[in-house]
Amino acid sequence: MKINLENIVNKVFLKSKISDFQDLDHIDGLSISTISANLYGKDRDDLVMFYFREGANYASVYTKSKIISENIKWNLNSKSKKIKSLVVNTRNANSFTGAKGYQGLKEIAEELSIQLSKKQKEDEDHPKKVLSSEIIFGCTGTIGEKYPTEKIKRNIPELVNKIRYTQNKLIWIKAALGIMTTDTKPKLAMEECKIGNVKIKIYGIAKGSGMIYPNMATTLGYIFTDANLSNDILKKLLKKNIETTFNAISCDGDTSTNDMVSIFSTAKKKNLIIKKISDKKIKDFDKALNSVLLNLAKRIVSDGEGATKFITINVKKTKTVEEAKKICFSIANSPLVKTAIAGEDPNWGRVVMAVGKAGVYINIKKLSIMFGDFKIIEKGQLVENYNETDVANYIKSEKVDLSINLEMGSKNFTVYTMDLTKKYIEINSDYRS
Amino acid sequence: MKINLENIVNKVFLKSKISDFQDLDHIDGLSISTISANLYGKDRDDLVMFYFREGANYASVYTKSKIISENIKWNLNSKSKKIKSLVVNTRNANSFTGAKGYQGLKEIAEELSIQLSKKQKEDEDHPKKVLSSEIIFGCTGTIGEKYPTEKIKRNIPELVNKIRYTQNKLIWIKAALGIMTTDTKPKLAMEECKIGNVKIKIYGIAKGSGMIYPNMATTLGYIFTDANLSNDILKKLLKKNIETTFNAISCDGDTSTNDMVSIFSTAKKKNLIIKKISDKKIKDFDKALNSVLLNLAKRIVSDGEGATKFITINVKKTKTVEEAKKICFSIANSPLVKTAIAGEDPNWGRVVMAVGKAGVYINIKKLSIMFGDFKIIEKGQLVENYNETDVANYIKSEKVDLSINLEMGSKNFTVYTMDLTKKYIEINSDYRS
Numbered sequence: 001m002k003i004n005l006e007n008i009v010n011k012v013f014l015k016s017k018i019s020d021f022q023d024l025d026h027i028d029g030l031s032i033s034t035i036s037a038n039l040y041g042k043d044r045d046d047l048v049m050f051y052f053r054e055g056a057n058y059a060s061v062y063t064k065s066k067i068i069s070e071n072i073k074w075n076l077n078s079k080s081k082k083i084k085s086l087v088v089n090t091r092n093a094n095s096f097t098g099a100k101g102y103q104g105l106k107e108i109a110e111e112l113s114i115q116l117s118k119k120q121k122e123d124e125d126h127p128k129k130v131l132s133s134e135i136i137f138g139c140t141g142t143i144g145e146k147y148p149t150e151k152i153k154r155n156i157p158e159l160v161n162k163i164r165y166t167q168n169k170l171i172w173i174k175a176a177l178g179i180m181t182t183d184t185k186p187k188l189a190m191e192e193c194k195i196g197n198v199k200i201k202i203y204g205i206a207k208g209s210g211m212i213y214p215n216m217a218t219t220l221g222y223i224f225t226d227a228n229l230s231n232d233i234l235k236k237l238l239k240k241n242i243e244t245t246f247n248a249i250s251c252d253g254d255t256s257t258n259d260m261v262s263i264f265s266t267a268k269k270k271n272l273i274i275k276k277i278s279d280k281k282i283k284d285f286d287k288a289l290n291s292v293l294l295n296l297a298k299r300i301v302s303d304g305e306g307a308t309k310f311i312t313i314n315v316k317k318t319k320t321v322e323e324a325k326k327i328c329f330s331i332a333n334s335p336l337v338k339t340a341i342a343g344e345d346p347n348w349g350r351v352v353m354a355v356g357k358a359g360v361y362i363n364i365k366k367l368s369i370m371f372g373d374f375k376i377i378e379k380g381q382l383v384e385n386y387n388e389t390d391v392a393n394y395i396k397s398e399k400v401d402l403s404i405n406l407e408m409g410s411k412n413f414t415v416y417t418m419d420l421t422k423k424y425i426e427i428n429s430d431y432r433s
Numbered sequence: 434m435k436i437n438l439e440n441i442v443n444k445v446f447l448k449s450k451i452s453d454f455q456d457l458d459h460i461d462g463l464s465i466s467t468i469s470a471n472l473y474g475k476d477r478d479d480l481v482m483f484y485f486r487e488g489a490n491y492a493s494v495y496t497k498s499k500i501i502s503e504n505i506k507w508n509l510n511s512k513s514k515k516i517k518s519l520v521v522n523t524r525n526a527n528s529f530t531g532a533k534g535y536q537g538l539k540e541i542a543e544e545l546s547i548q549l550s551k552k553q554k555e556d557e558d559h560p561k562k563v564l565s566s567e568i569i570f571g572c573t574g575t576i577g578e579k580y581p582t583e584k585i586k587r588n589i590p591e592l593v594n595k596i597r598y599t600q601n602k603l604i605w606i607k608a609a610l611g612i613m614t615t616d617t618k619p620k621l622a623m624e625e626c627k628i629g630n631v632k633i634k635i636y637g638i639a640k641g642s643g644m645i646y647p648n649m650a651t652t653l654g655y656i657f658t659d660a661n662l663s664n665d666i667l668k669k670l671l672k673k674n675i676e677t678t679f680n681a682i683s684c685d686g687d688t689s690t691n692d693m694v695s696i697f698s699t700a701k702k703k704n705l706i707i708k709k710i711s712d713k714k715i716k717d718f719d720k721a722l723n724s725v726l727l728n729l730a731k732r733i734v735s736d737g738e739g740a741t742k743f744i745t746i747n748v749k750k751t752k753t754v755e756e757a758k759k760i761c762f763s764i765a766n767s768p769l770v771k772t773a774i775a776g777e778d779p780n781w782g783r784v785v786m787a788v789g790k791a792g793v794y795i796n797i798k799k800l801s802i803m804f805g806d807f808k809i810i811e812k813g814q815l816v817e818n819y820n821e822t823d824v825a826n827y828i829k830s831e832k833v834d835l836s837i838n839l840e841m842g843s844k845n846f847t848v849y850t851m852d853l854t855k856k857y858i859e860i861n862s863d864y865r866s
Contacts, residue, residue, distance in 0.1 A: 067789030067797065096785050096797075098814055143782025144815065257789050335768070335853075336861055343862025349576025352529045356500030356690050364500065364529075381531055382577065420768075422855040428769055429776025429854075 024172040024190050024203050028226045029054060029266025032171050033162040034178040037155040039091035039141075039148055045178035047152060048088045049159050050222065053120065055082030055134070056264040059235035061242055063259035069095035070102045070147070071137035072258065074109075081231060083264065084130045085116065086222065087159075088138035088179045089152060090207075095143040095257040104149030109135045111153050115160045138220050140181055140207060140258055176205040179220060182427060183207050185303045189295035193288035195271035196281050200227045202288050206261075206296040208303075221246060221261035221296055227285060228267035229274060236277045237289055238263050245293035249301050249416045250332040263289075301416045306423030309341055309395075313415045314403040323360045324413035327404060330358035331415075338420035341400055346391040348376050355404060366407035371395060457605040457623050457636050461659045462487060462699025465604050466595040467611040470588040472524035472574075472581055478611035479523045480585060482592050483655065486553065488515030488567070489697040492668035494675055496692035502528035503535045503580070504570035505691065507542075514664060516697065517563045518549065519655065520592075521571035521612045522585060523640075528576040528690040537582030542568045544586050548593045571653050571693055573614055573640060609638040612653060615860060616640050618736045622728035626721035628704035629714050633660045635721050639694075639729040641736075654679060654694035654729055660718060661700035662707060669710045670722055671696050678726035682734050682849045683765045696722075734849045739856030742774055742828075746848045747836040756793045757846035760837060763791035764848075771853035774833055779824040781809050788837060799840035804828060 031051040039046040062072050071094050087108070094101045109132035120127035139147075164171060176186030187206040194200060201224075208219025229237075238261065246261055274282045302310045313331050318324040331337055334354040340347040348369055355362065355369075369377040372394045376386060394400075464484040472479040495505050504527050520541070527534045542565035553560035572580075597604060609619030620639040627633060641652025662670075671694065679694055707715045735743045746764050751757040764770055767787040773780040781802055788795065788802075802810040805827045809819060827833075 064792075065786070065789035066791070066793060066795050067785055093782070096782060096810075096815075142780075143785055145782070257786055335857070339858050339861035342858065345862065347575075349526070349529060349578070352500055352576055353498070353690055356498035358499070359497075360499060362499050377529075380529075382529075420858060422858045424768070425772050425775065425853060425855045425858060428772035429778065 024167065024169050024188060026166045026168070027201055027203055027224045027266060028268035029056065030167065030224055030264075031163045031165045032167055032175050033159050033164065034174045035155060035158050035162055037089070037148070037151050039089060039151060045174060046090045047155060047159060048175050048178040049163070050086040050088075050175075050224070050264070051116070051163055052084055052264065052266060053124070054266070055084055056266050057081075057229060057231050057234055058083045058262055058264045059231055059238045060136075060260060060262040061238055063256055065257045065259075067096065067257050069093055069139055069258040070097055071105055071139040072260065073102060074105045075136045075260070078133055078136055080131065080133045082134065083136055084134035085112065086136050086138065086262065086264070087112065088140070088220065088222075090179060090181050091141040092139065092145055092147055093141045093143045093256075093258050094137075094139040094147045097144070097147045101147040104147045104152075105137055106132070107149055108152050108156070111156050112160070115156055119160055119163070136262075138179070138222070138258075138260055140179065140220055140256075143257060172203065172205065176207070179205065179207045181207065182305060183303055185299070187296050187299040187303070189292045189299070191288035191291045193284040195227055195269075195274070195285050198269050198271040200225060200269055200271065200285060200288075202227075202285070202292050204292045204296050206300055208300040219246070219256065219259060219300055221293070223261070223263040223289070223292060225263065225265045226268045227265050228269055228271050229265045233274050233277060233282070234263050234265060237282070237286060240277065241286070241290045241293050244414070245290060245297045248328075248414060249297045250329060261293075298416055301418050304418035305427045306421040306425070307418035308398070308421055308423075309419040310399050311338075311341060311417045311419065312399070312401045313417065314401065314412065315414075316403065316405045316412045317409055318360070318406050318411045318413075319409035321411045321413055324411050325415070326360055327355055327358045328413050328415035330354045331402065331404070332417035335420055338417070341395060342419035342421045344392065344395050346371055346376075346388060346395055351402060351404070352377075362406060363408065368403075368405040368407070370401075370403040370405075372401050457600065457602050457621060459599045459601070460634055460636055460657045460699060461701035462489065463600065463657055463697075464596045464598045465600055465608050466592050466597065467607045468588060468591050468595055470522070470581070470584050470592075472522060472584060478607060480588060480592060481521045481608050481611040482596070483519040483608075483657070483697070484549070484596055485517055485697065485699060486557075487699070488517055489699050490514075490662060490664050490667055491516045491695055491697045492664055492671045493569075493693060493695040494671055496689055498690050498692075500529065500690050502526055502572055502691040503530055504538060504572040505693065506535060507538045508569045508693070511566055511569055513564065513566045515567065516569055517567035518545065519569050519571060519695065519697070520545065521573070521653065521655075523612060523614050524574040525572065525578055525580055526574045526576045526689075526691050527570075527572040527580045530577070530580045534580040537580045537585075538570055539565070540582055541585050541589070542566075544589050545593070548589055552593055552596070569695075571612070571655070571691075573612065573653055573691055576690060605636065605638065609640070612638065612640045614640065615738060616736055618732070620729050620732040620736070622725045622732070624721035624724050626717040628660055628702075628707070628718055631702050631704040633658060633702055633704065633718060633721075635660075635718070635725050637725045637729050639733055641733040652679070652689065652692060652733055654726070656694070656696040656722070656725060658696065658698045659701045660698050661702055661704050662698045666707050666710060666715070667696050667698060670715070670719060673710065674719070674723045674726050677847070678723060678730045681761075681847060682730045683762060694726075731849055734851050737851035738860045739854040739858070740851035741831070741854055741856075742852040743832050744771075744774060744850045744852065745832070745834045746850065747834065747845065748847075749836065749838045749845045750840050750842055751793070751844045751846075752842035754844045754846055757844050758848070759793055760788055760791045761846050761848035763787045764835065764837075765850035768853055771850070774828060775852035775854045777825065777828050779804060779809075779821060779828055784835060784837070785810075795839060796841065801836075801838040801840070803834075803836040803838075805834050
C-alpha cells in the first residue's frame with residue numbers, strides 16, 4: 001500500500017512527502033468515491049463524491065461575492081436538514097453559466113438520486129431513498145465555460161460503483177487530489193478530541209491556490225466528523241472558527257464566485273447533546289476544529305500560486321479587531337511588500353507604506369515593526385543598532401513573520417499570505433492553455 | 434540642439450522618441466534648474482528646482498495615506514500664500530525619517546533662501562528676499578532611508594548657479610528626467626487655451642511607475658501656467674480635475690506616502706480675474722487642465738512597472754459614480770485579470786469574478802461585458818456567436834478596452850491601468866539593489 005501511495009502522490013505533485021500527512025483513517029458513516037470523468041483528461045481524478053448512507057447534519061459558509069456560481073445557488077436552495085451526498089467537480093466552476101448550468105446540476109442530482117437509491121436497495125435491509133434535494137455540489141475551475149453536464153452524467157454509474165465504505169490514508173489523499181485545480185499539493189488535516197468522554201474525529205480536505213481572499217469560506221474546504229452535532233451547532237462553530245482561519249488568508253486579493261467551506265457530522269458517536277456553543281463540553285471540539293481549519297488554511301497559503309515563502313502578519317494592540325484586520329490585509333495584499341519578500345529584500349519602507357494606506361489612524365510615535373525577532377522600528381524610529389544584513393539573512397528563510405505593534409489598544413489579528421513571484425504570473429498568464 | 438536632446442533622452446530611456454513630446458517652451462515667470470547631487474550616482478540628474486522669482490500662486494493635493502512623508506508635512510505647514518521655489522529630489526522619499534528628516538528640509542530651505550536671496554540681489558534692481566517658508570518640497574524614492582541632507586545642501590550653490598530663466602523642450606525633458614525613479618520614460622504634457630481673449634499655457638510634468646493607486650494626487654505631478662488665478666481657484670480646479678485623471682489610475686493598488694500634485698500660476702498673463710469656477714470664462718482653461726492631467730496620468734500608467742499593455746476600464750450605467758469606481762478598481766487591481774491580459778488570454782470569467790467581488794449589487798440579467806468592440810456577455814448571457822479567436826486576436830494589441838454595463842442607472846466611471854507581468858516582479862524584487 002505504501003508504495004502505491006507514494007506513486008499516486010508523486011504522479012501529481014513532487015514537493016510533498018507522504019510523511020507530510022497525518023494518518024487519516026475511517027470516519028464512521030462516510031463513504032468516498034473518486035473517479036476521472038475526463039474533465040481534465042484521463043490521467044487524473046476530477047470528480048469526487050462524499051456519500052453519507054444514513055445522512056449527515058451539515059453547515060456551510062459561502063463566498064460573499066455578488067456573483068455566485070450555480071452550484072452555490074443550488075446549495076442555498078437546498079432546504080434538506082440532512083445531506084446524503086456532496087459531489088465535487090474540478091475544471092469547471094459552473095459560474096456564469098446561467099439557467100443551463102443550474103439545470104445541469106438538477107439533472108445530475110436526479111440521476112444520482114436514482115442510482116444511489118438503487119445501490120441502497122441492493123446493500124441494505126431498510127433502504128431509504130436518496131432525494132435529489134439531499135445532494136449538494138462543490139464546483140471549481142474556469143468561470144464562464146459551459147458546464148459539462150453530459151460528461152458528468154455519463155460517469156455517474158462509475159462514481160456510484162466506486163463507492164468505498166471505509167477510508168484509509170490513500171482514499172483521503174485521492175479525494176484531496178481529486179478536488180485540486182492549480183494546486184501542486186493535496187491538502188489534508190485531522191484532529192482527535194473528546195466531547196465528554198466520547199472520542200471524536202475531525203478530518204478535513206481543502207483546495208485552493210489562486211483567487212484567494214477571505215470573503216467567507218475562501219476556496220473549497222470540507223470537514224467531516226463522526227460527532228453527533230445539530231445543524232445549528234455546526235453552523236455556529238463553523239462561522240466562529242472560519243474568521244481566524246480561512247478568512248485570515250490571502251494569496252492574491254481576488255475572491256472566487258465559488259468559495260465554500262462545509263462541515264458534515266455523521267452522528268455515529270453517541271456524545272451528549274450540545275445545545276449551546278458556550279457549553280464547556282464542546283470546548284475541546286471547538287479547539288480541534290479550529291486546528292483543522294487553520295492547518296488547511298495554512299496549507300492553501302503555502303501552496304499559493306508561485307509561492308516560495310510563507311508569510312505570517314501579526315498586527316497587535318489596535319483599538320478594534322477590524323482595524324488590525326485592515327492593516328493585516330493591506331500588507332498581505334500589497335504587491336510591493338510581496339515582491340520585496342520574494343526578492344529577499346528587507347524593504348521595511350514598503351511595510352510602512354502598506355500600514356499607512358490601510359486607512360487606520362496611527363500614532364507614528366508608538367509604532368513598532370519587527371521582522372521575525374529583529375526589531376526594526378521602535379516608537380516610530382529606526383532602532384539604533386539596526387543591522388540590515390541580519391534581517392536580510394532572516395528573510396532568506398521559507399517562513400517570514402512580520403509583526404506590527406500600534407500600541408493603541410488591546411486587539412490583535414493574524415493573517416497568512418505568501419510572496420509574489422514570476423511563477424505566479426506564469427501560472428496565471430496561461431492558466432487555460 | 435536636436436541631437437543633444439536625442440542623446441539625453443536615449444541615455445536614460447530607449448522606448449520614447451523625441452517626437453512623442455509636444456513642443457513645450459517658456460512659461461513666463463518660471464525658471465528651472467536641474468543637477469546631479471549624486472543621489473543616484475553622477476550619470477543622471479536627481480535634484481530639480483522650479484523657481485518663481487516673483488512668486489507663484491499655487492495649490493496642492495496630497496496622499497491620503499495615514500503615514501505621510503516629512504516633505505508633505507513641511508508643505509502642509511507652509512502657510513505662505515505665494516511660493517518662490519519647489520525643490521524635488523529623487524532616490525530618497527524622506528518618509529519615516531522622523532524629526533531628522535524634517536530638520537533636513539528646514540536646513541536645506543534655510544540655505545536655499547540665503548542663496549536665492551543673494552542671487553536676486555545680484556540680478557535685480559528691487560530684489561525681494563526669498564523666505565524659507567516660500568519653499569516647498571517633492572521627495573520620491575525609498576522609504577525609511579536616512580535623508581541625504583548634507584549631499585543636497587552641498588549642491589545648493591550648483592543648483593542656484595544652474596538656474597535658467599527661460600525654458601525650451603530640452604529643459605522640460607531634463608526636468609521630467611530629473612524627477613524619475615523607476616520610470617523608463619519622462620512624462621510631459623501641454624495645452625494652450627484662453628481665458629477671455631488672453632492666451633494661456635498649461636504645462637505639466639509627472640513621475641510614477643509603481644506604488645500607484647488613487648488616494649489623491651498619486652505620484653508626483655507638477656503643473657505650471659502663466660495664467661493669473663488665485664490660490665482658491667487653483668485649489669478648486671485641481672481638486673475637481675484630479676478625480677477623473679490622477680485618481681482614476683492604478684498600477685498595483687499600492688499608495689505612496691509621498692503622493693503630491695501641485696499647480697503653480699505665475700500670473701504673468703493679464704487675464705480677467707476669476708472668482709468662481711462656475712464662471713464661463715474659466716471653462717476652456719478647466720478643460721485644458723483636465724487634458725494635461727489626463728495626459729500625464731495615462732503616461733504614468735503606460736510606463737507602469739513592467740507594463741506591456743495599456744488597459745482602459747469603462748464601467749457604465751451604475752446607480753452612483755462611487756459604485757462605478759468600485760467596480761473599475763476591483764478589476765484594475767485584480768492580479769488575475771491583469772495576468773490574463775498579460776498572457777493575451779481573453780479570460781472574461783476573471784472579469785466576472787472581479788465585478789462580483791466589488792461588493793456592488795448587480796442584476797446579472799442586465800449585465801453586459803465587452804472587450805473592445807466585441808460583445809461577450811449580453812443581458813447576463815454569453816453571446817450566441819461568441820468567437821474566442823476574435824477576442825484573443827483583439828487583446829494581442831497594446832491597448833485593451835474593457836466595458837462593463839450594469840444597466841442599473843446613469844452613472845459612469847473610467848479607470849486606466851496596465852497588465853501584470855514578470856517584469857513587474859523583477860523590478861520590485863530588487864528595486865534597491
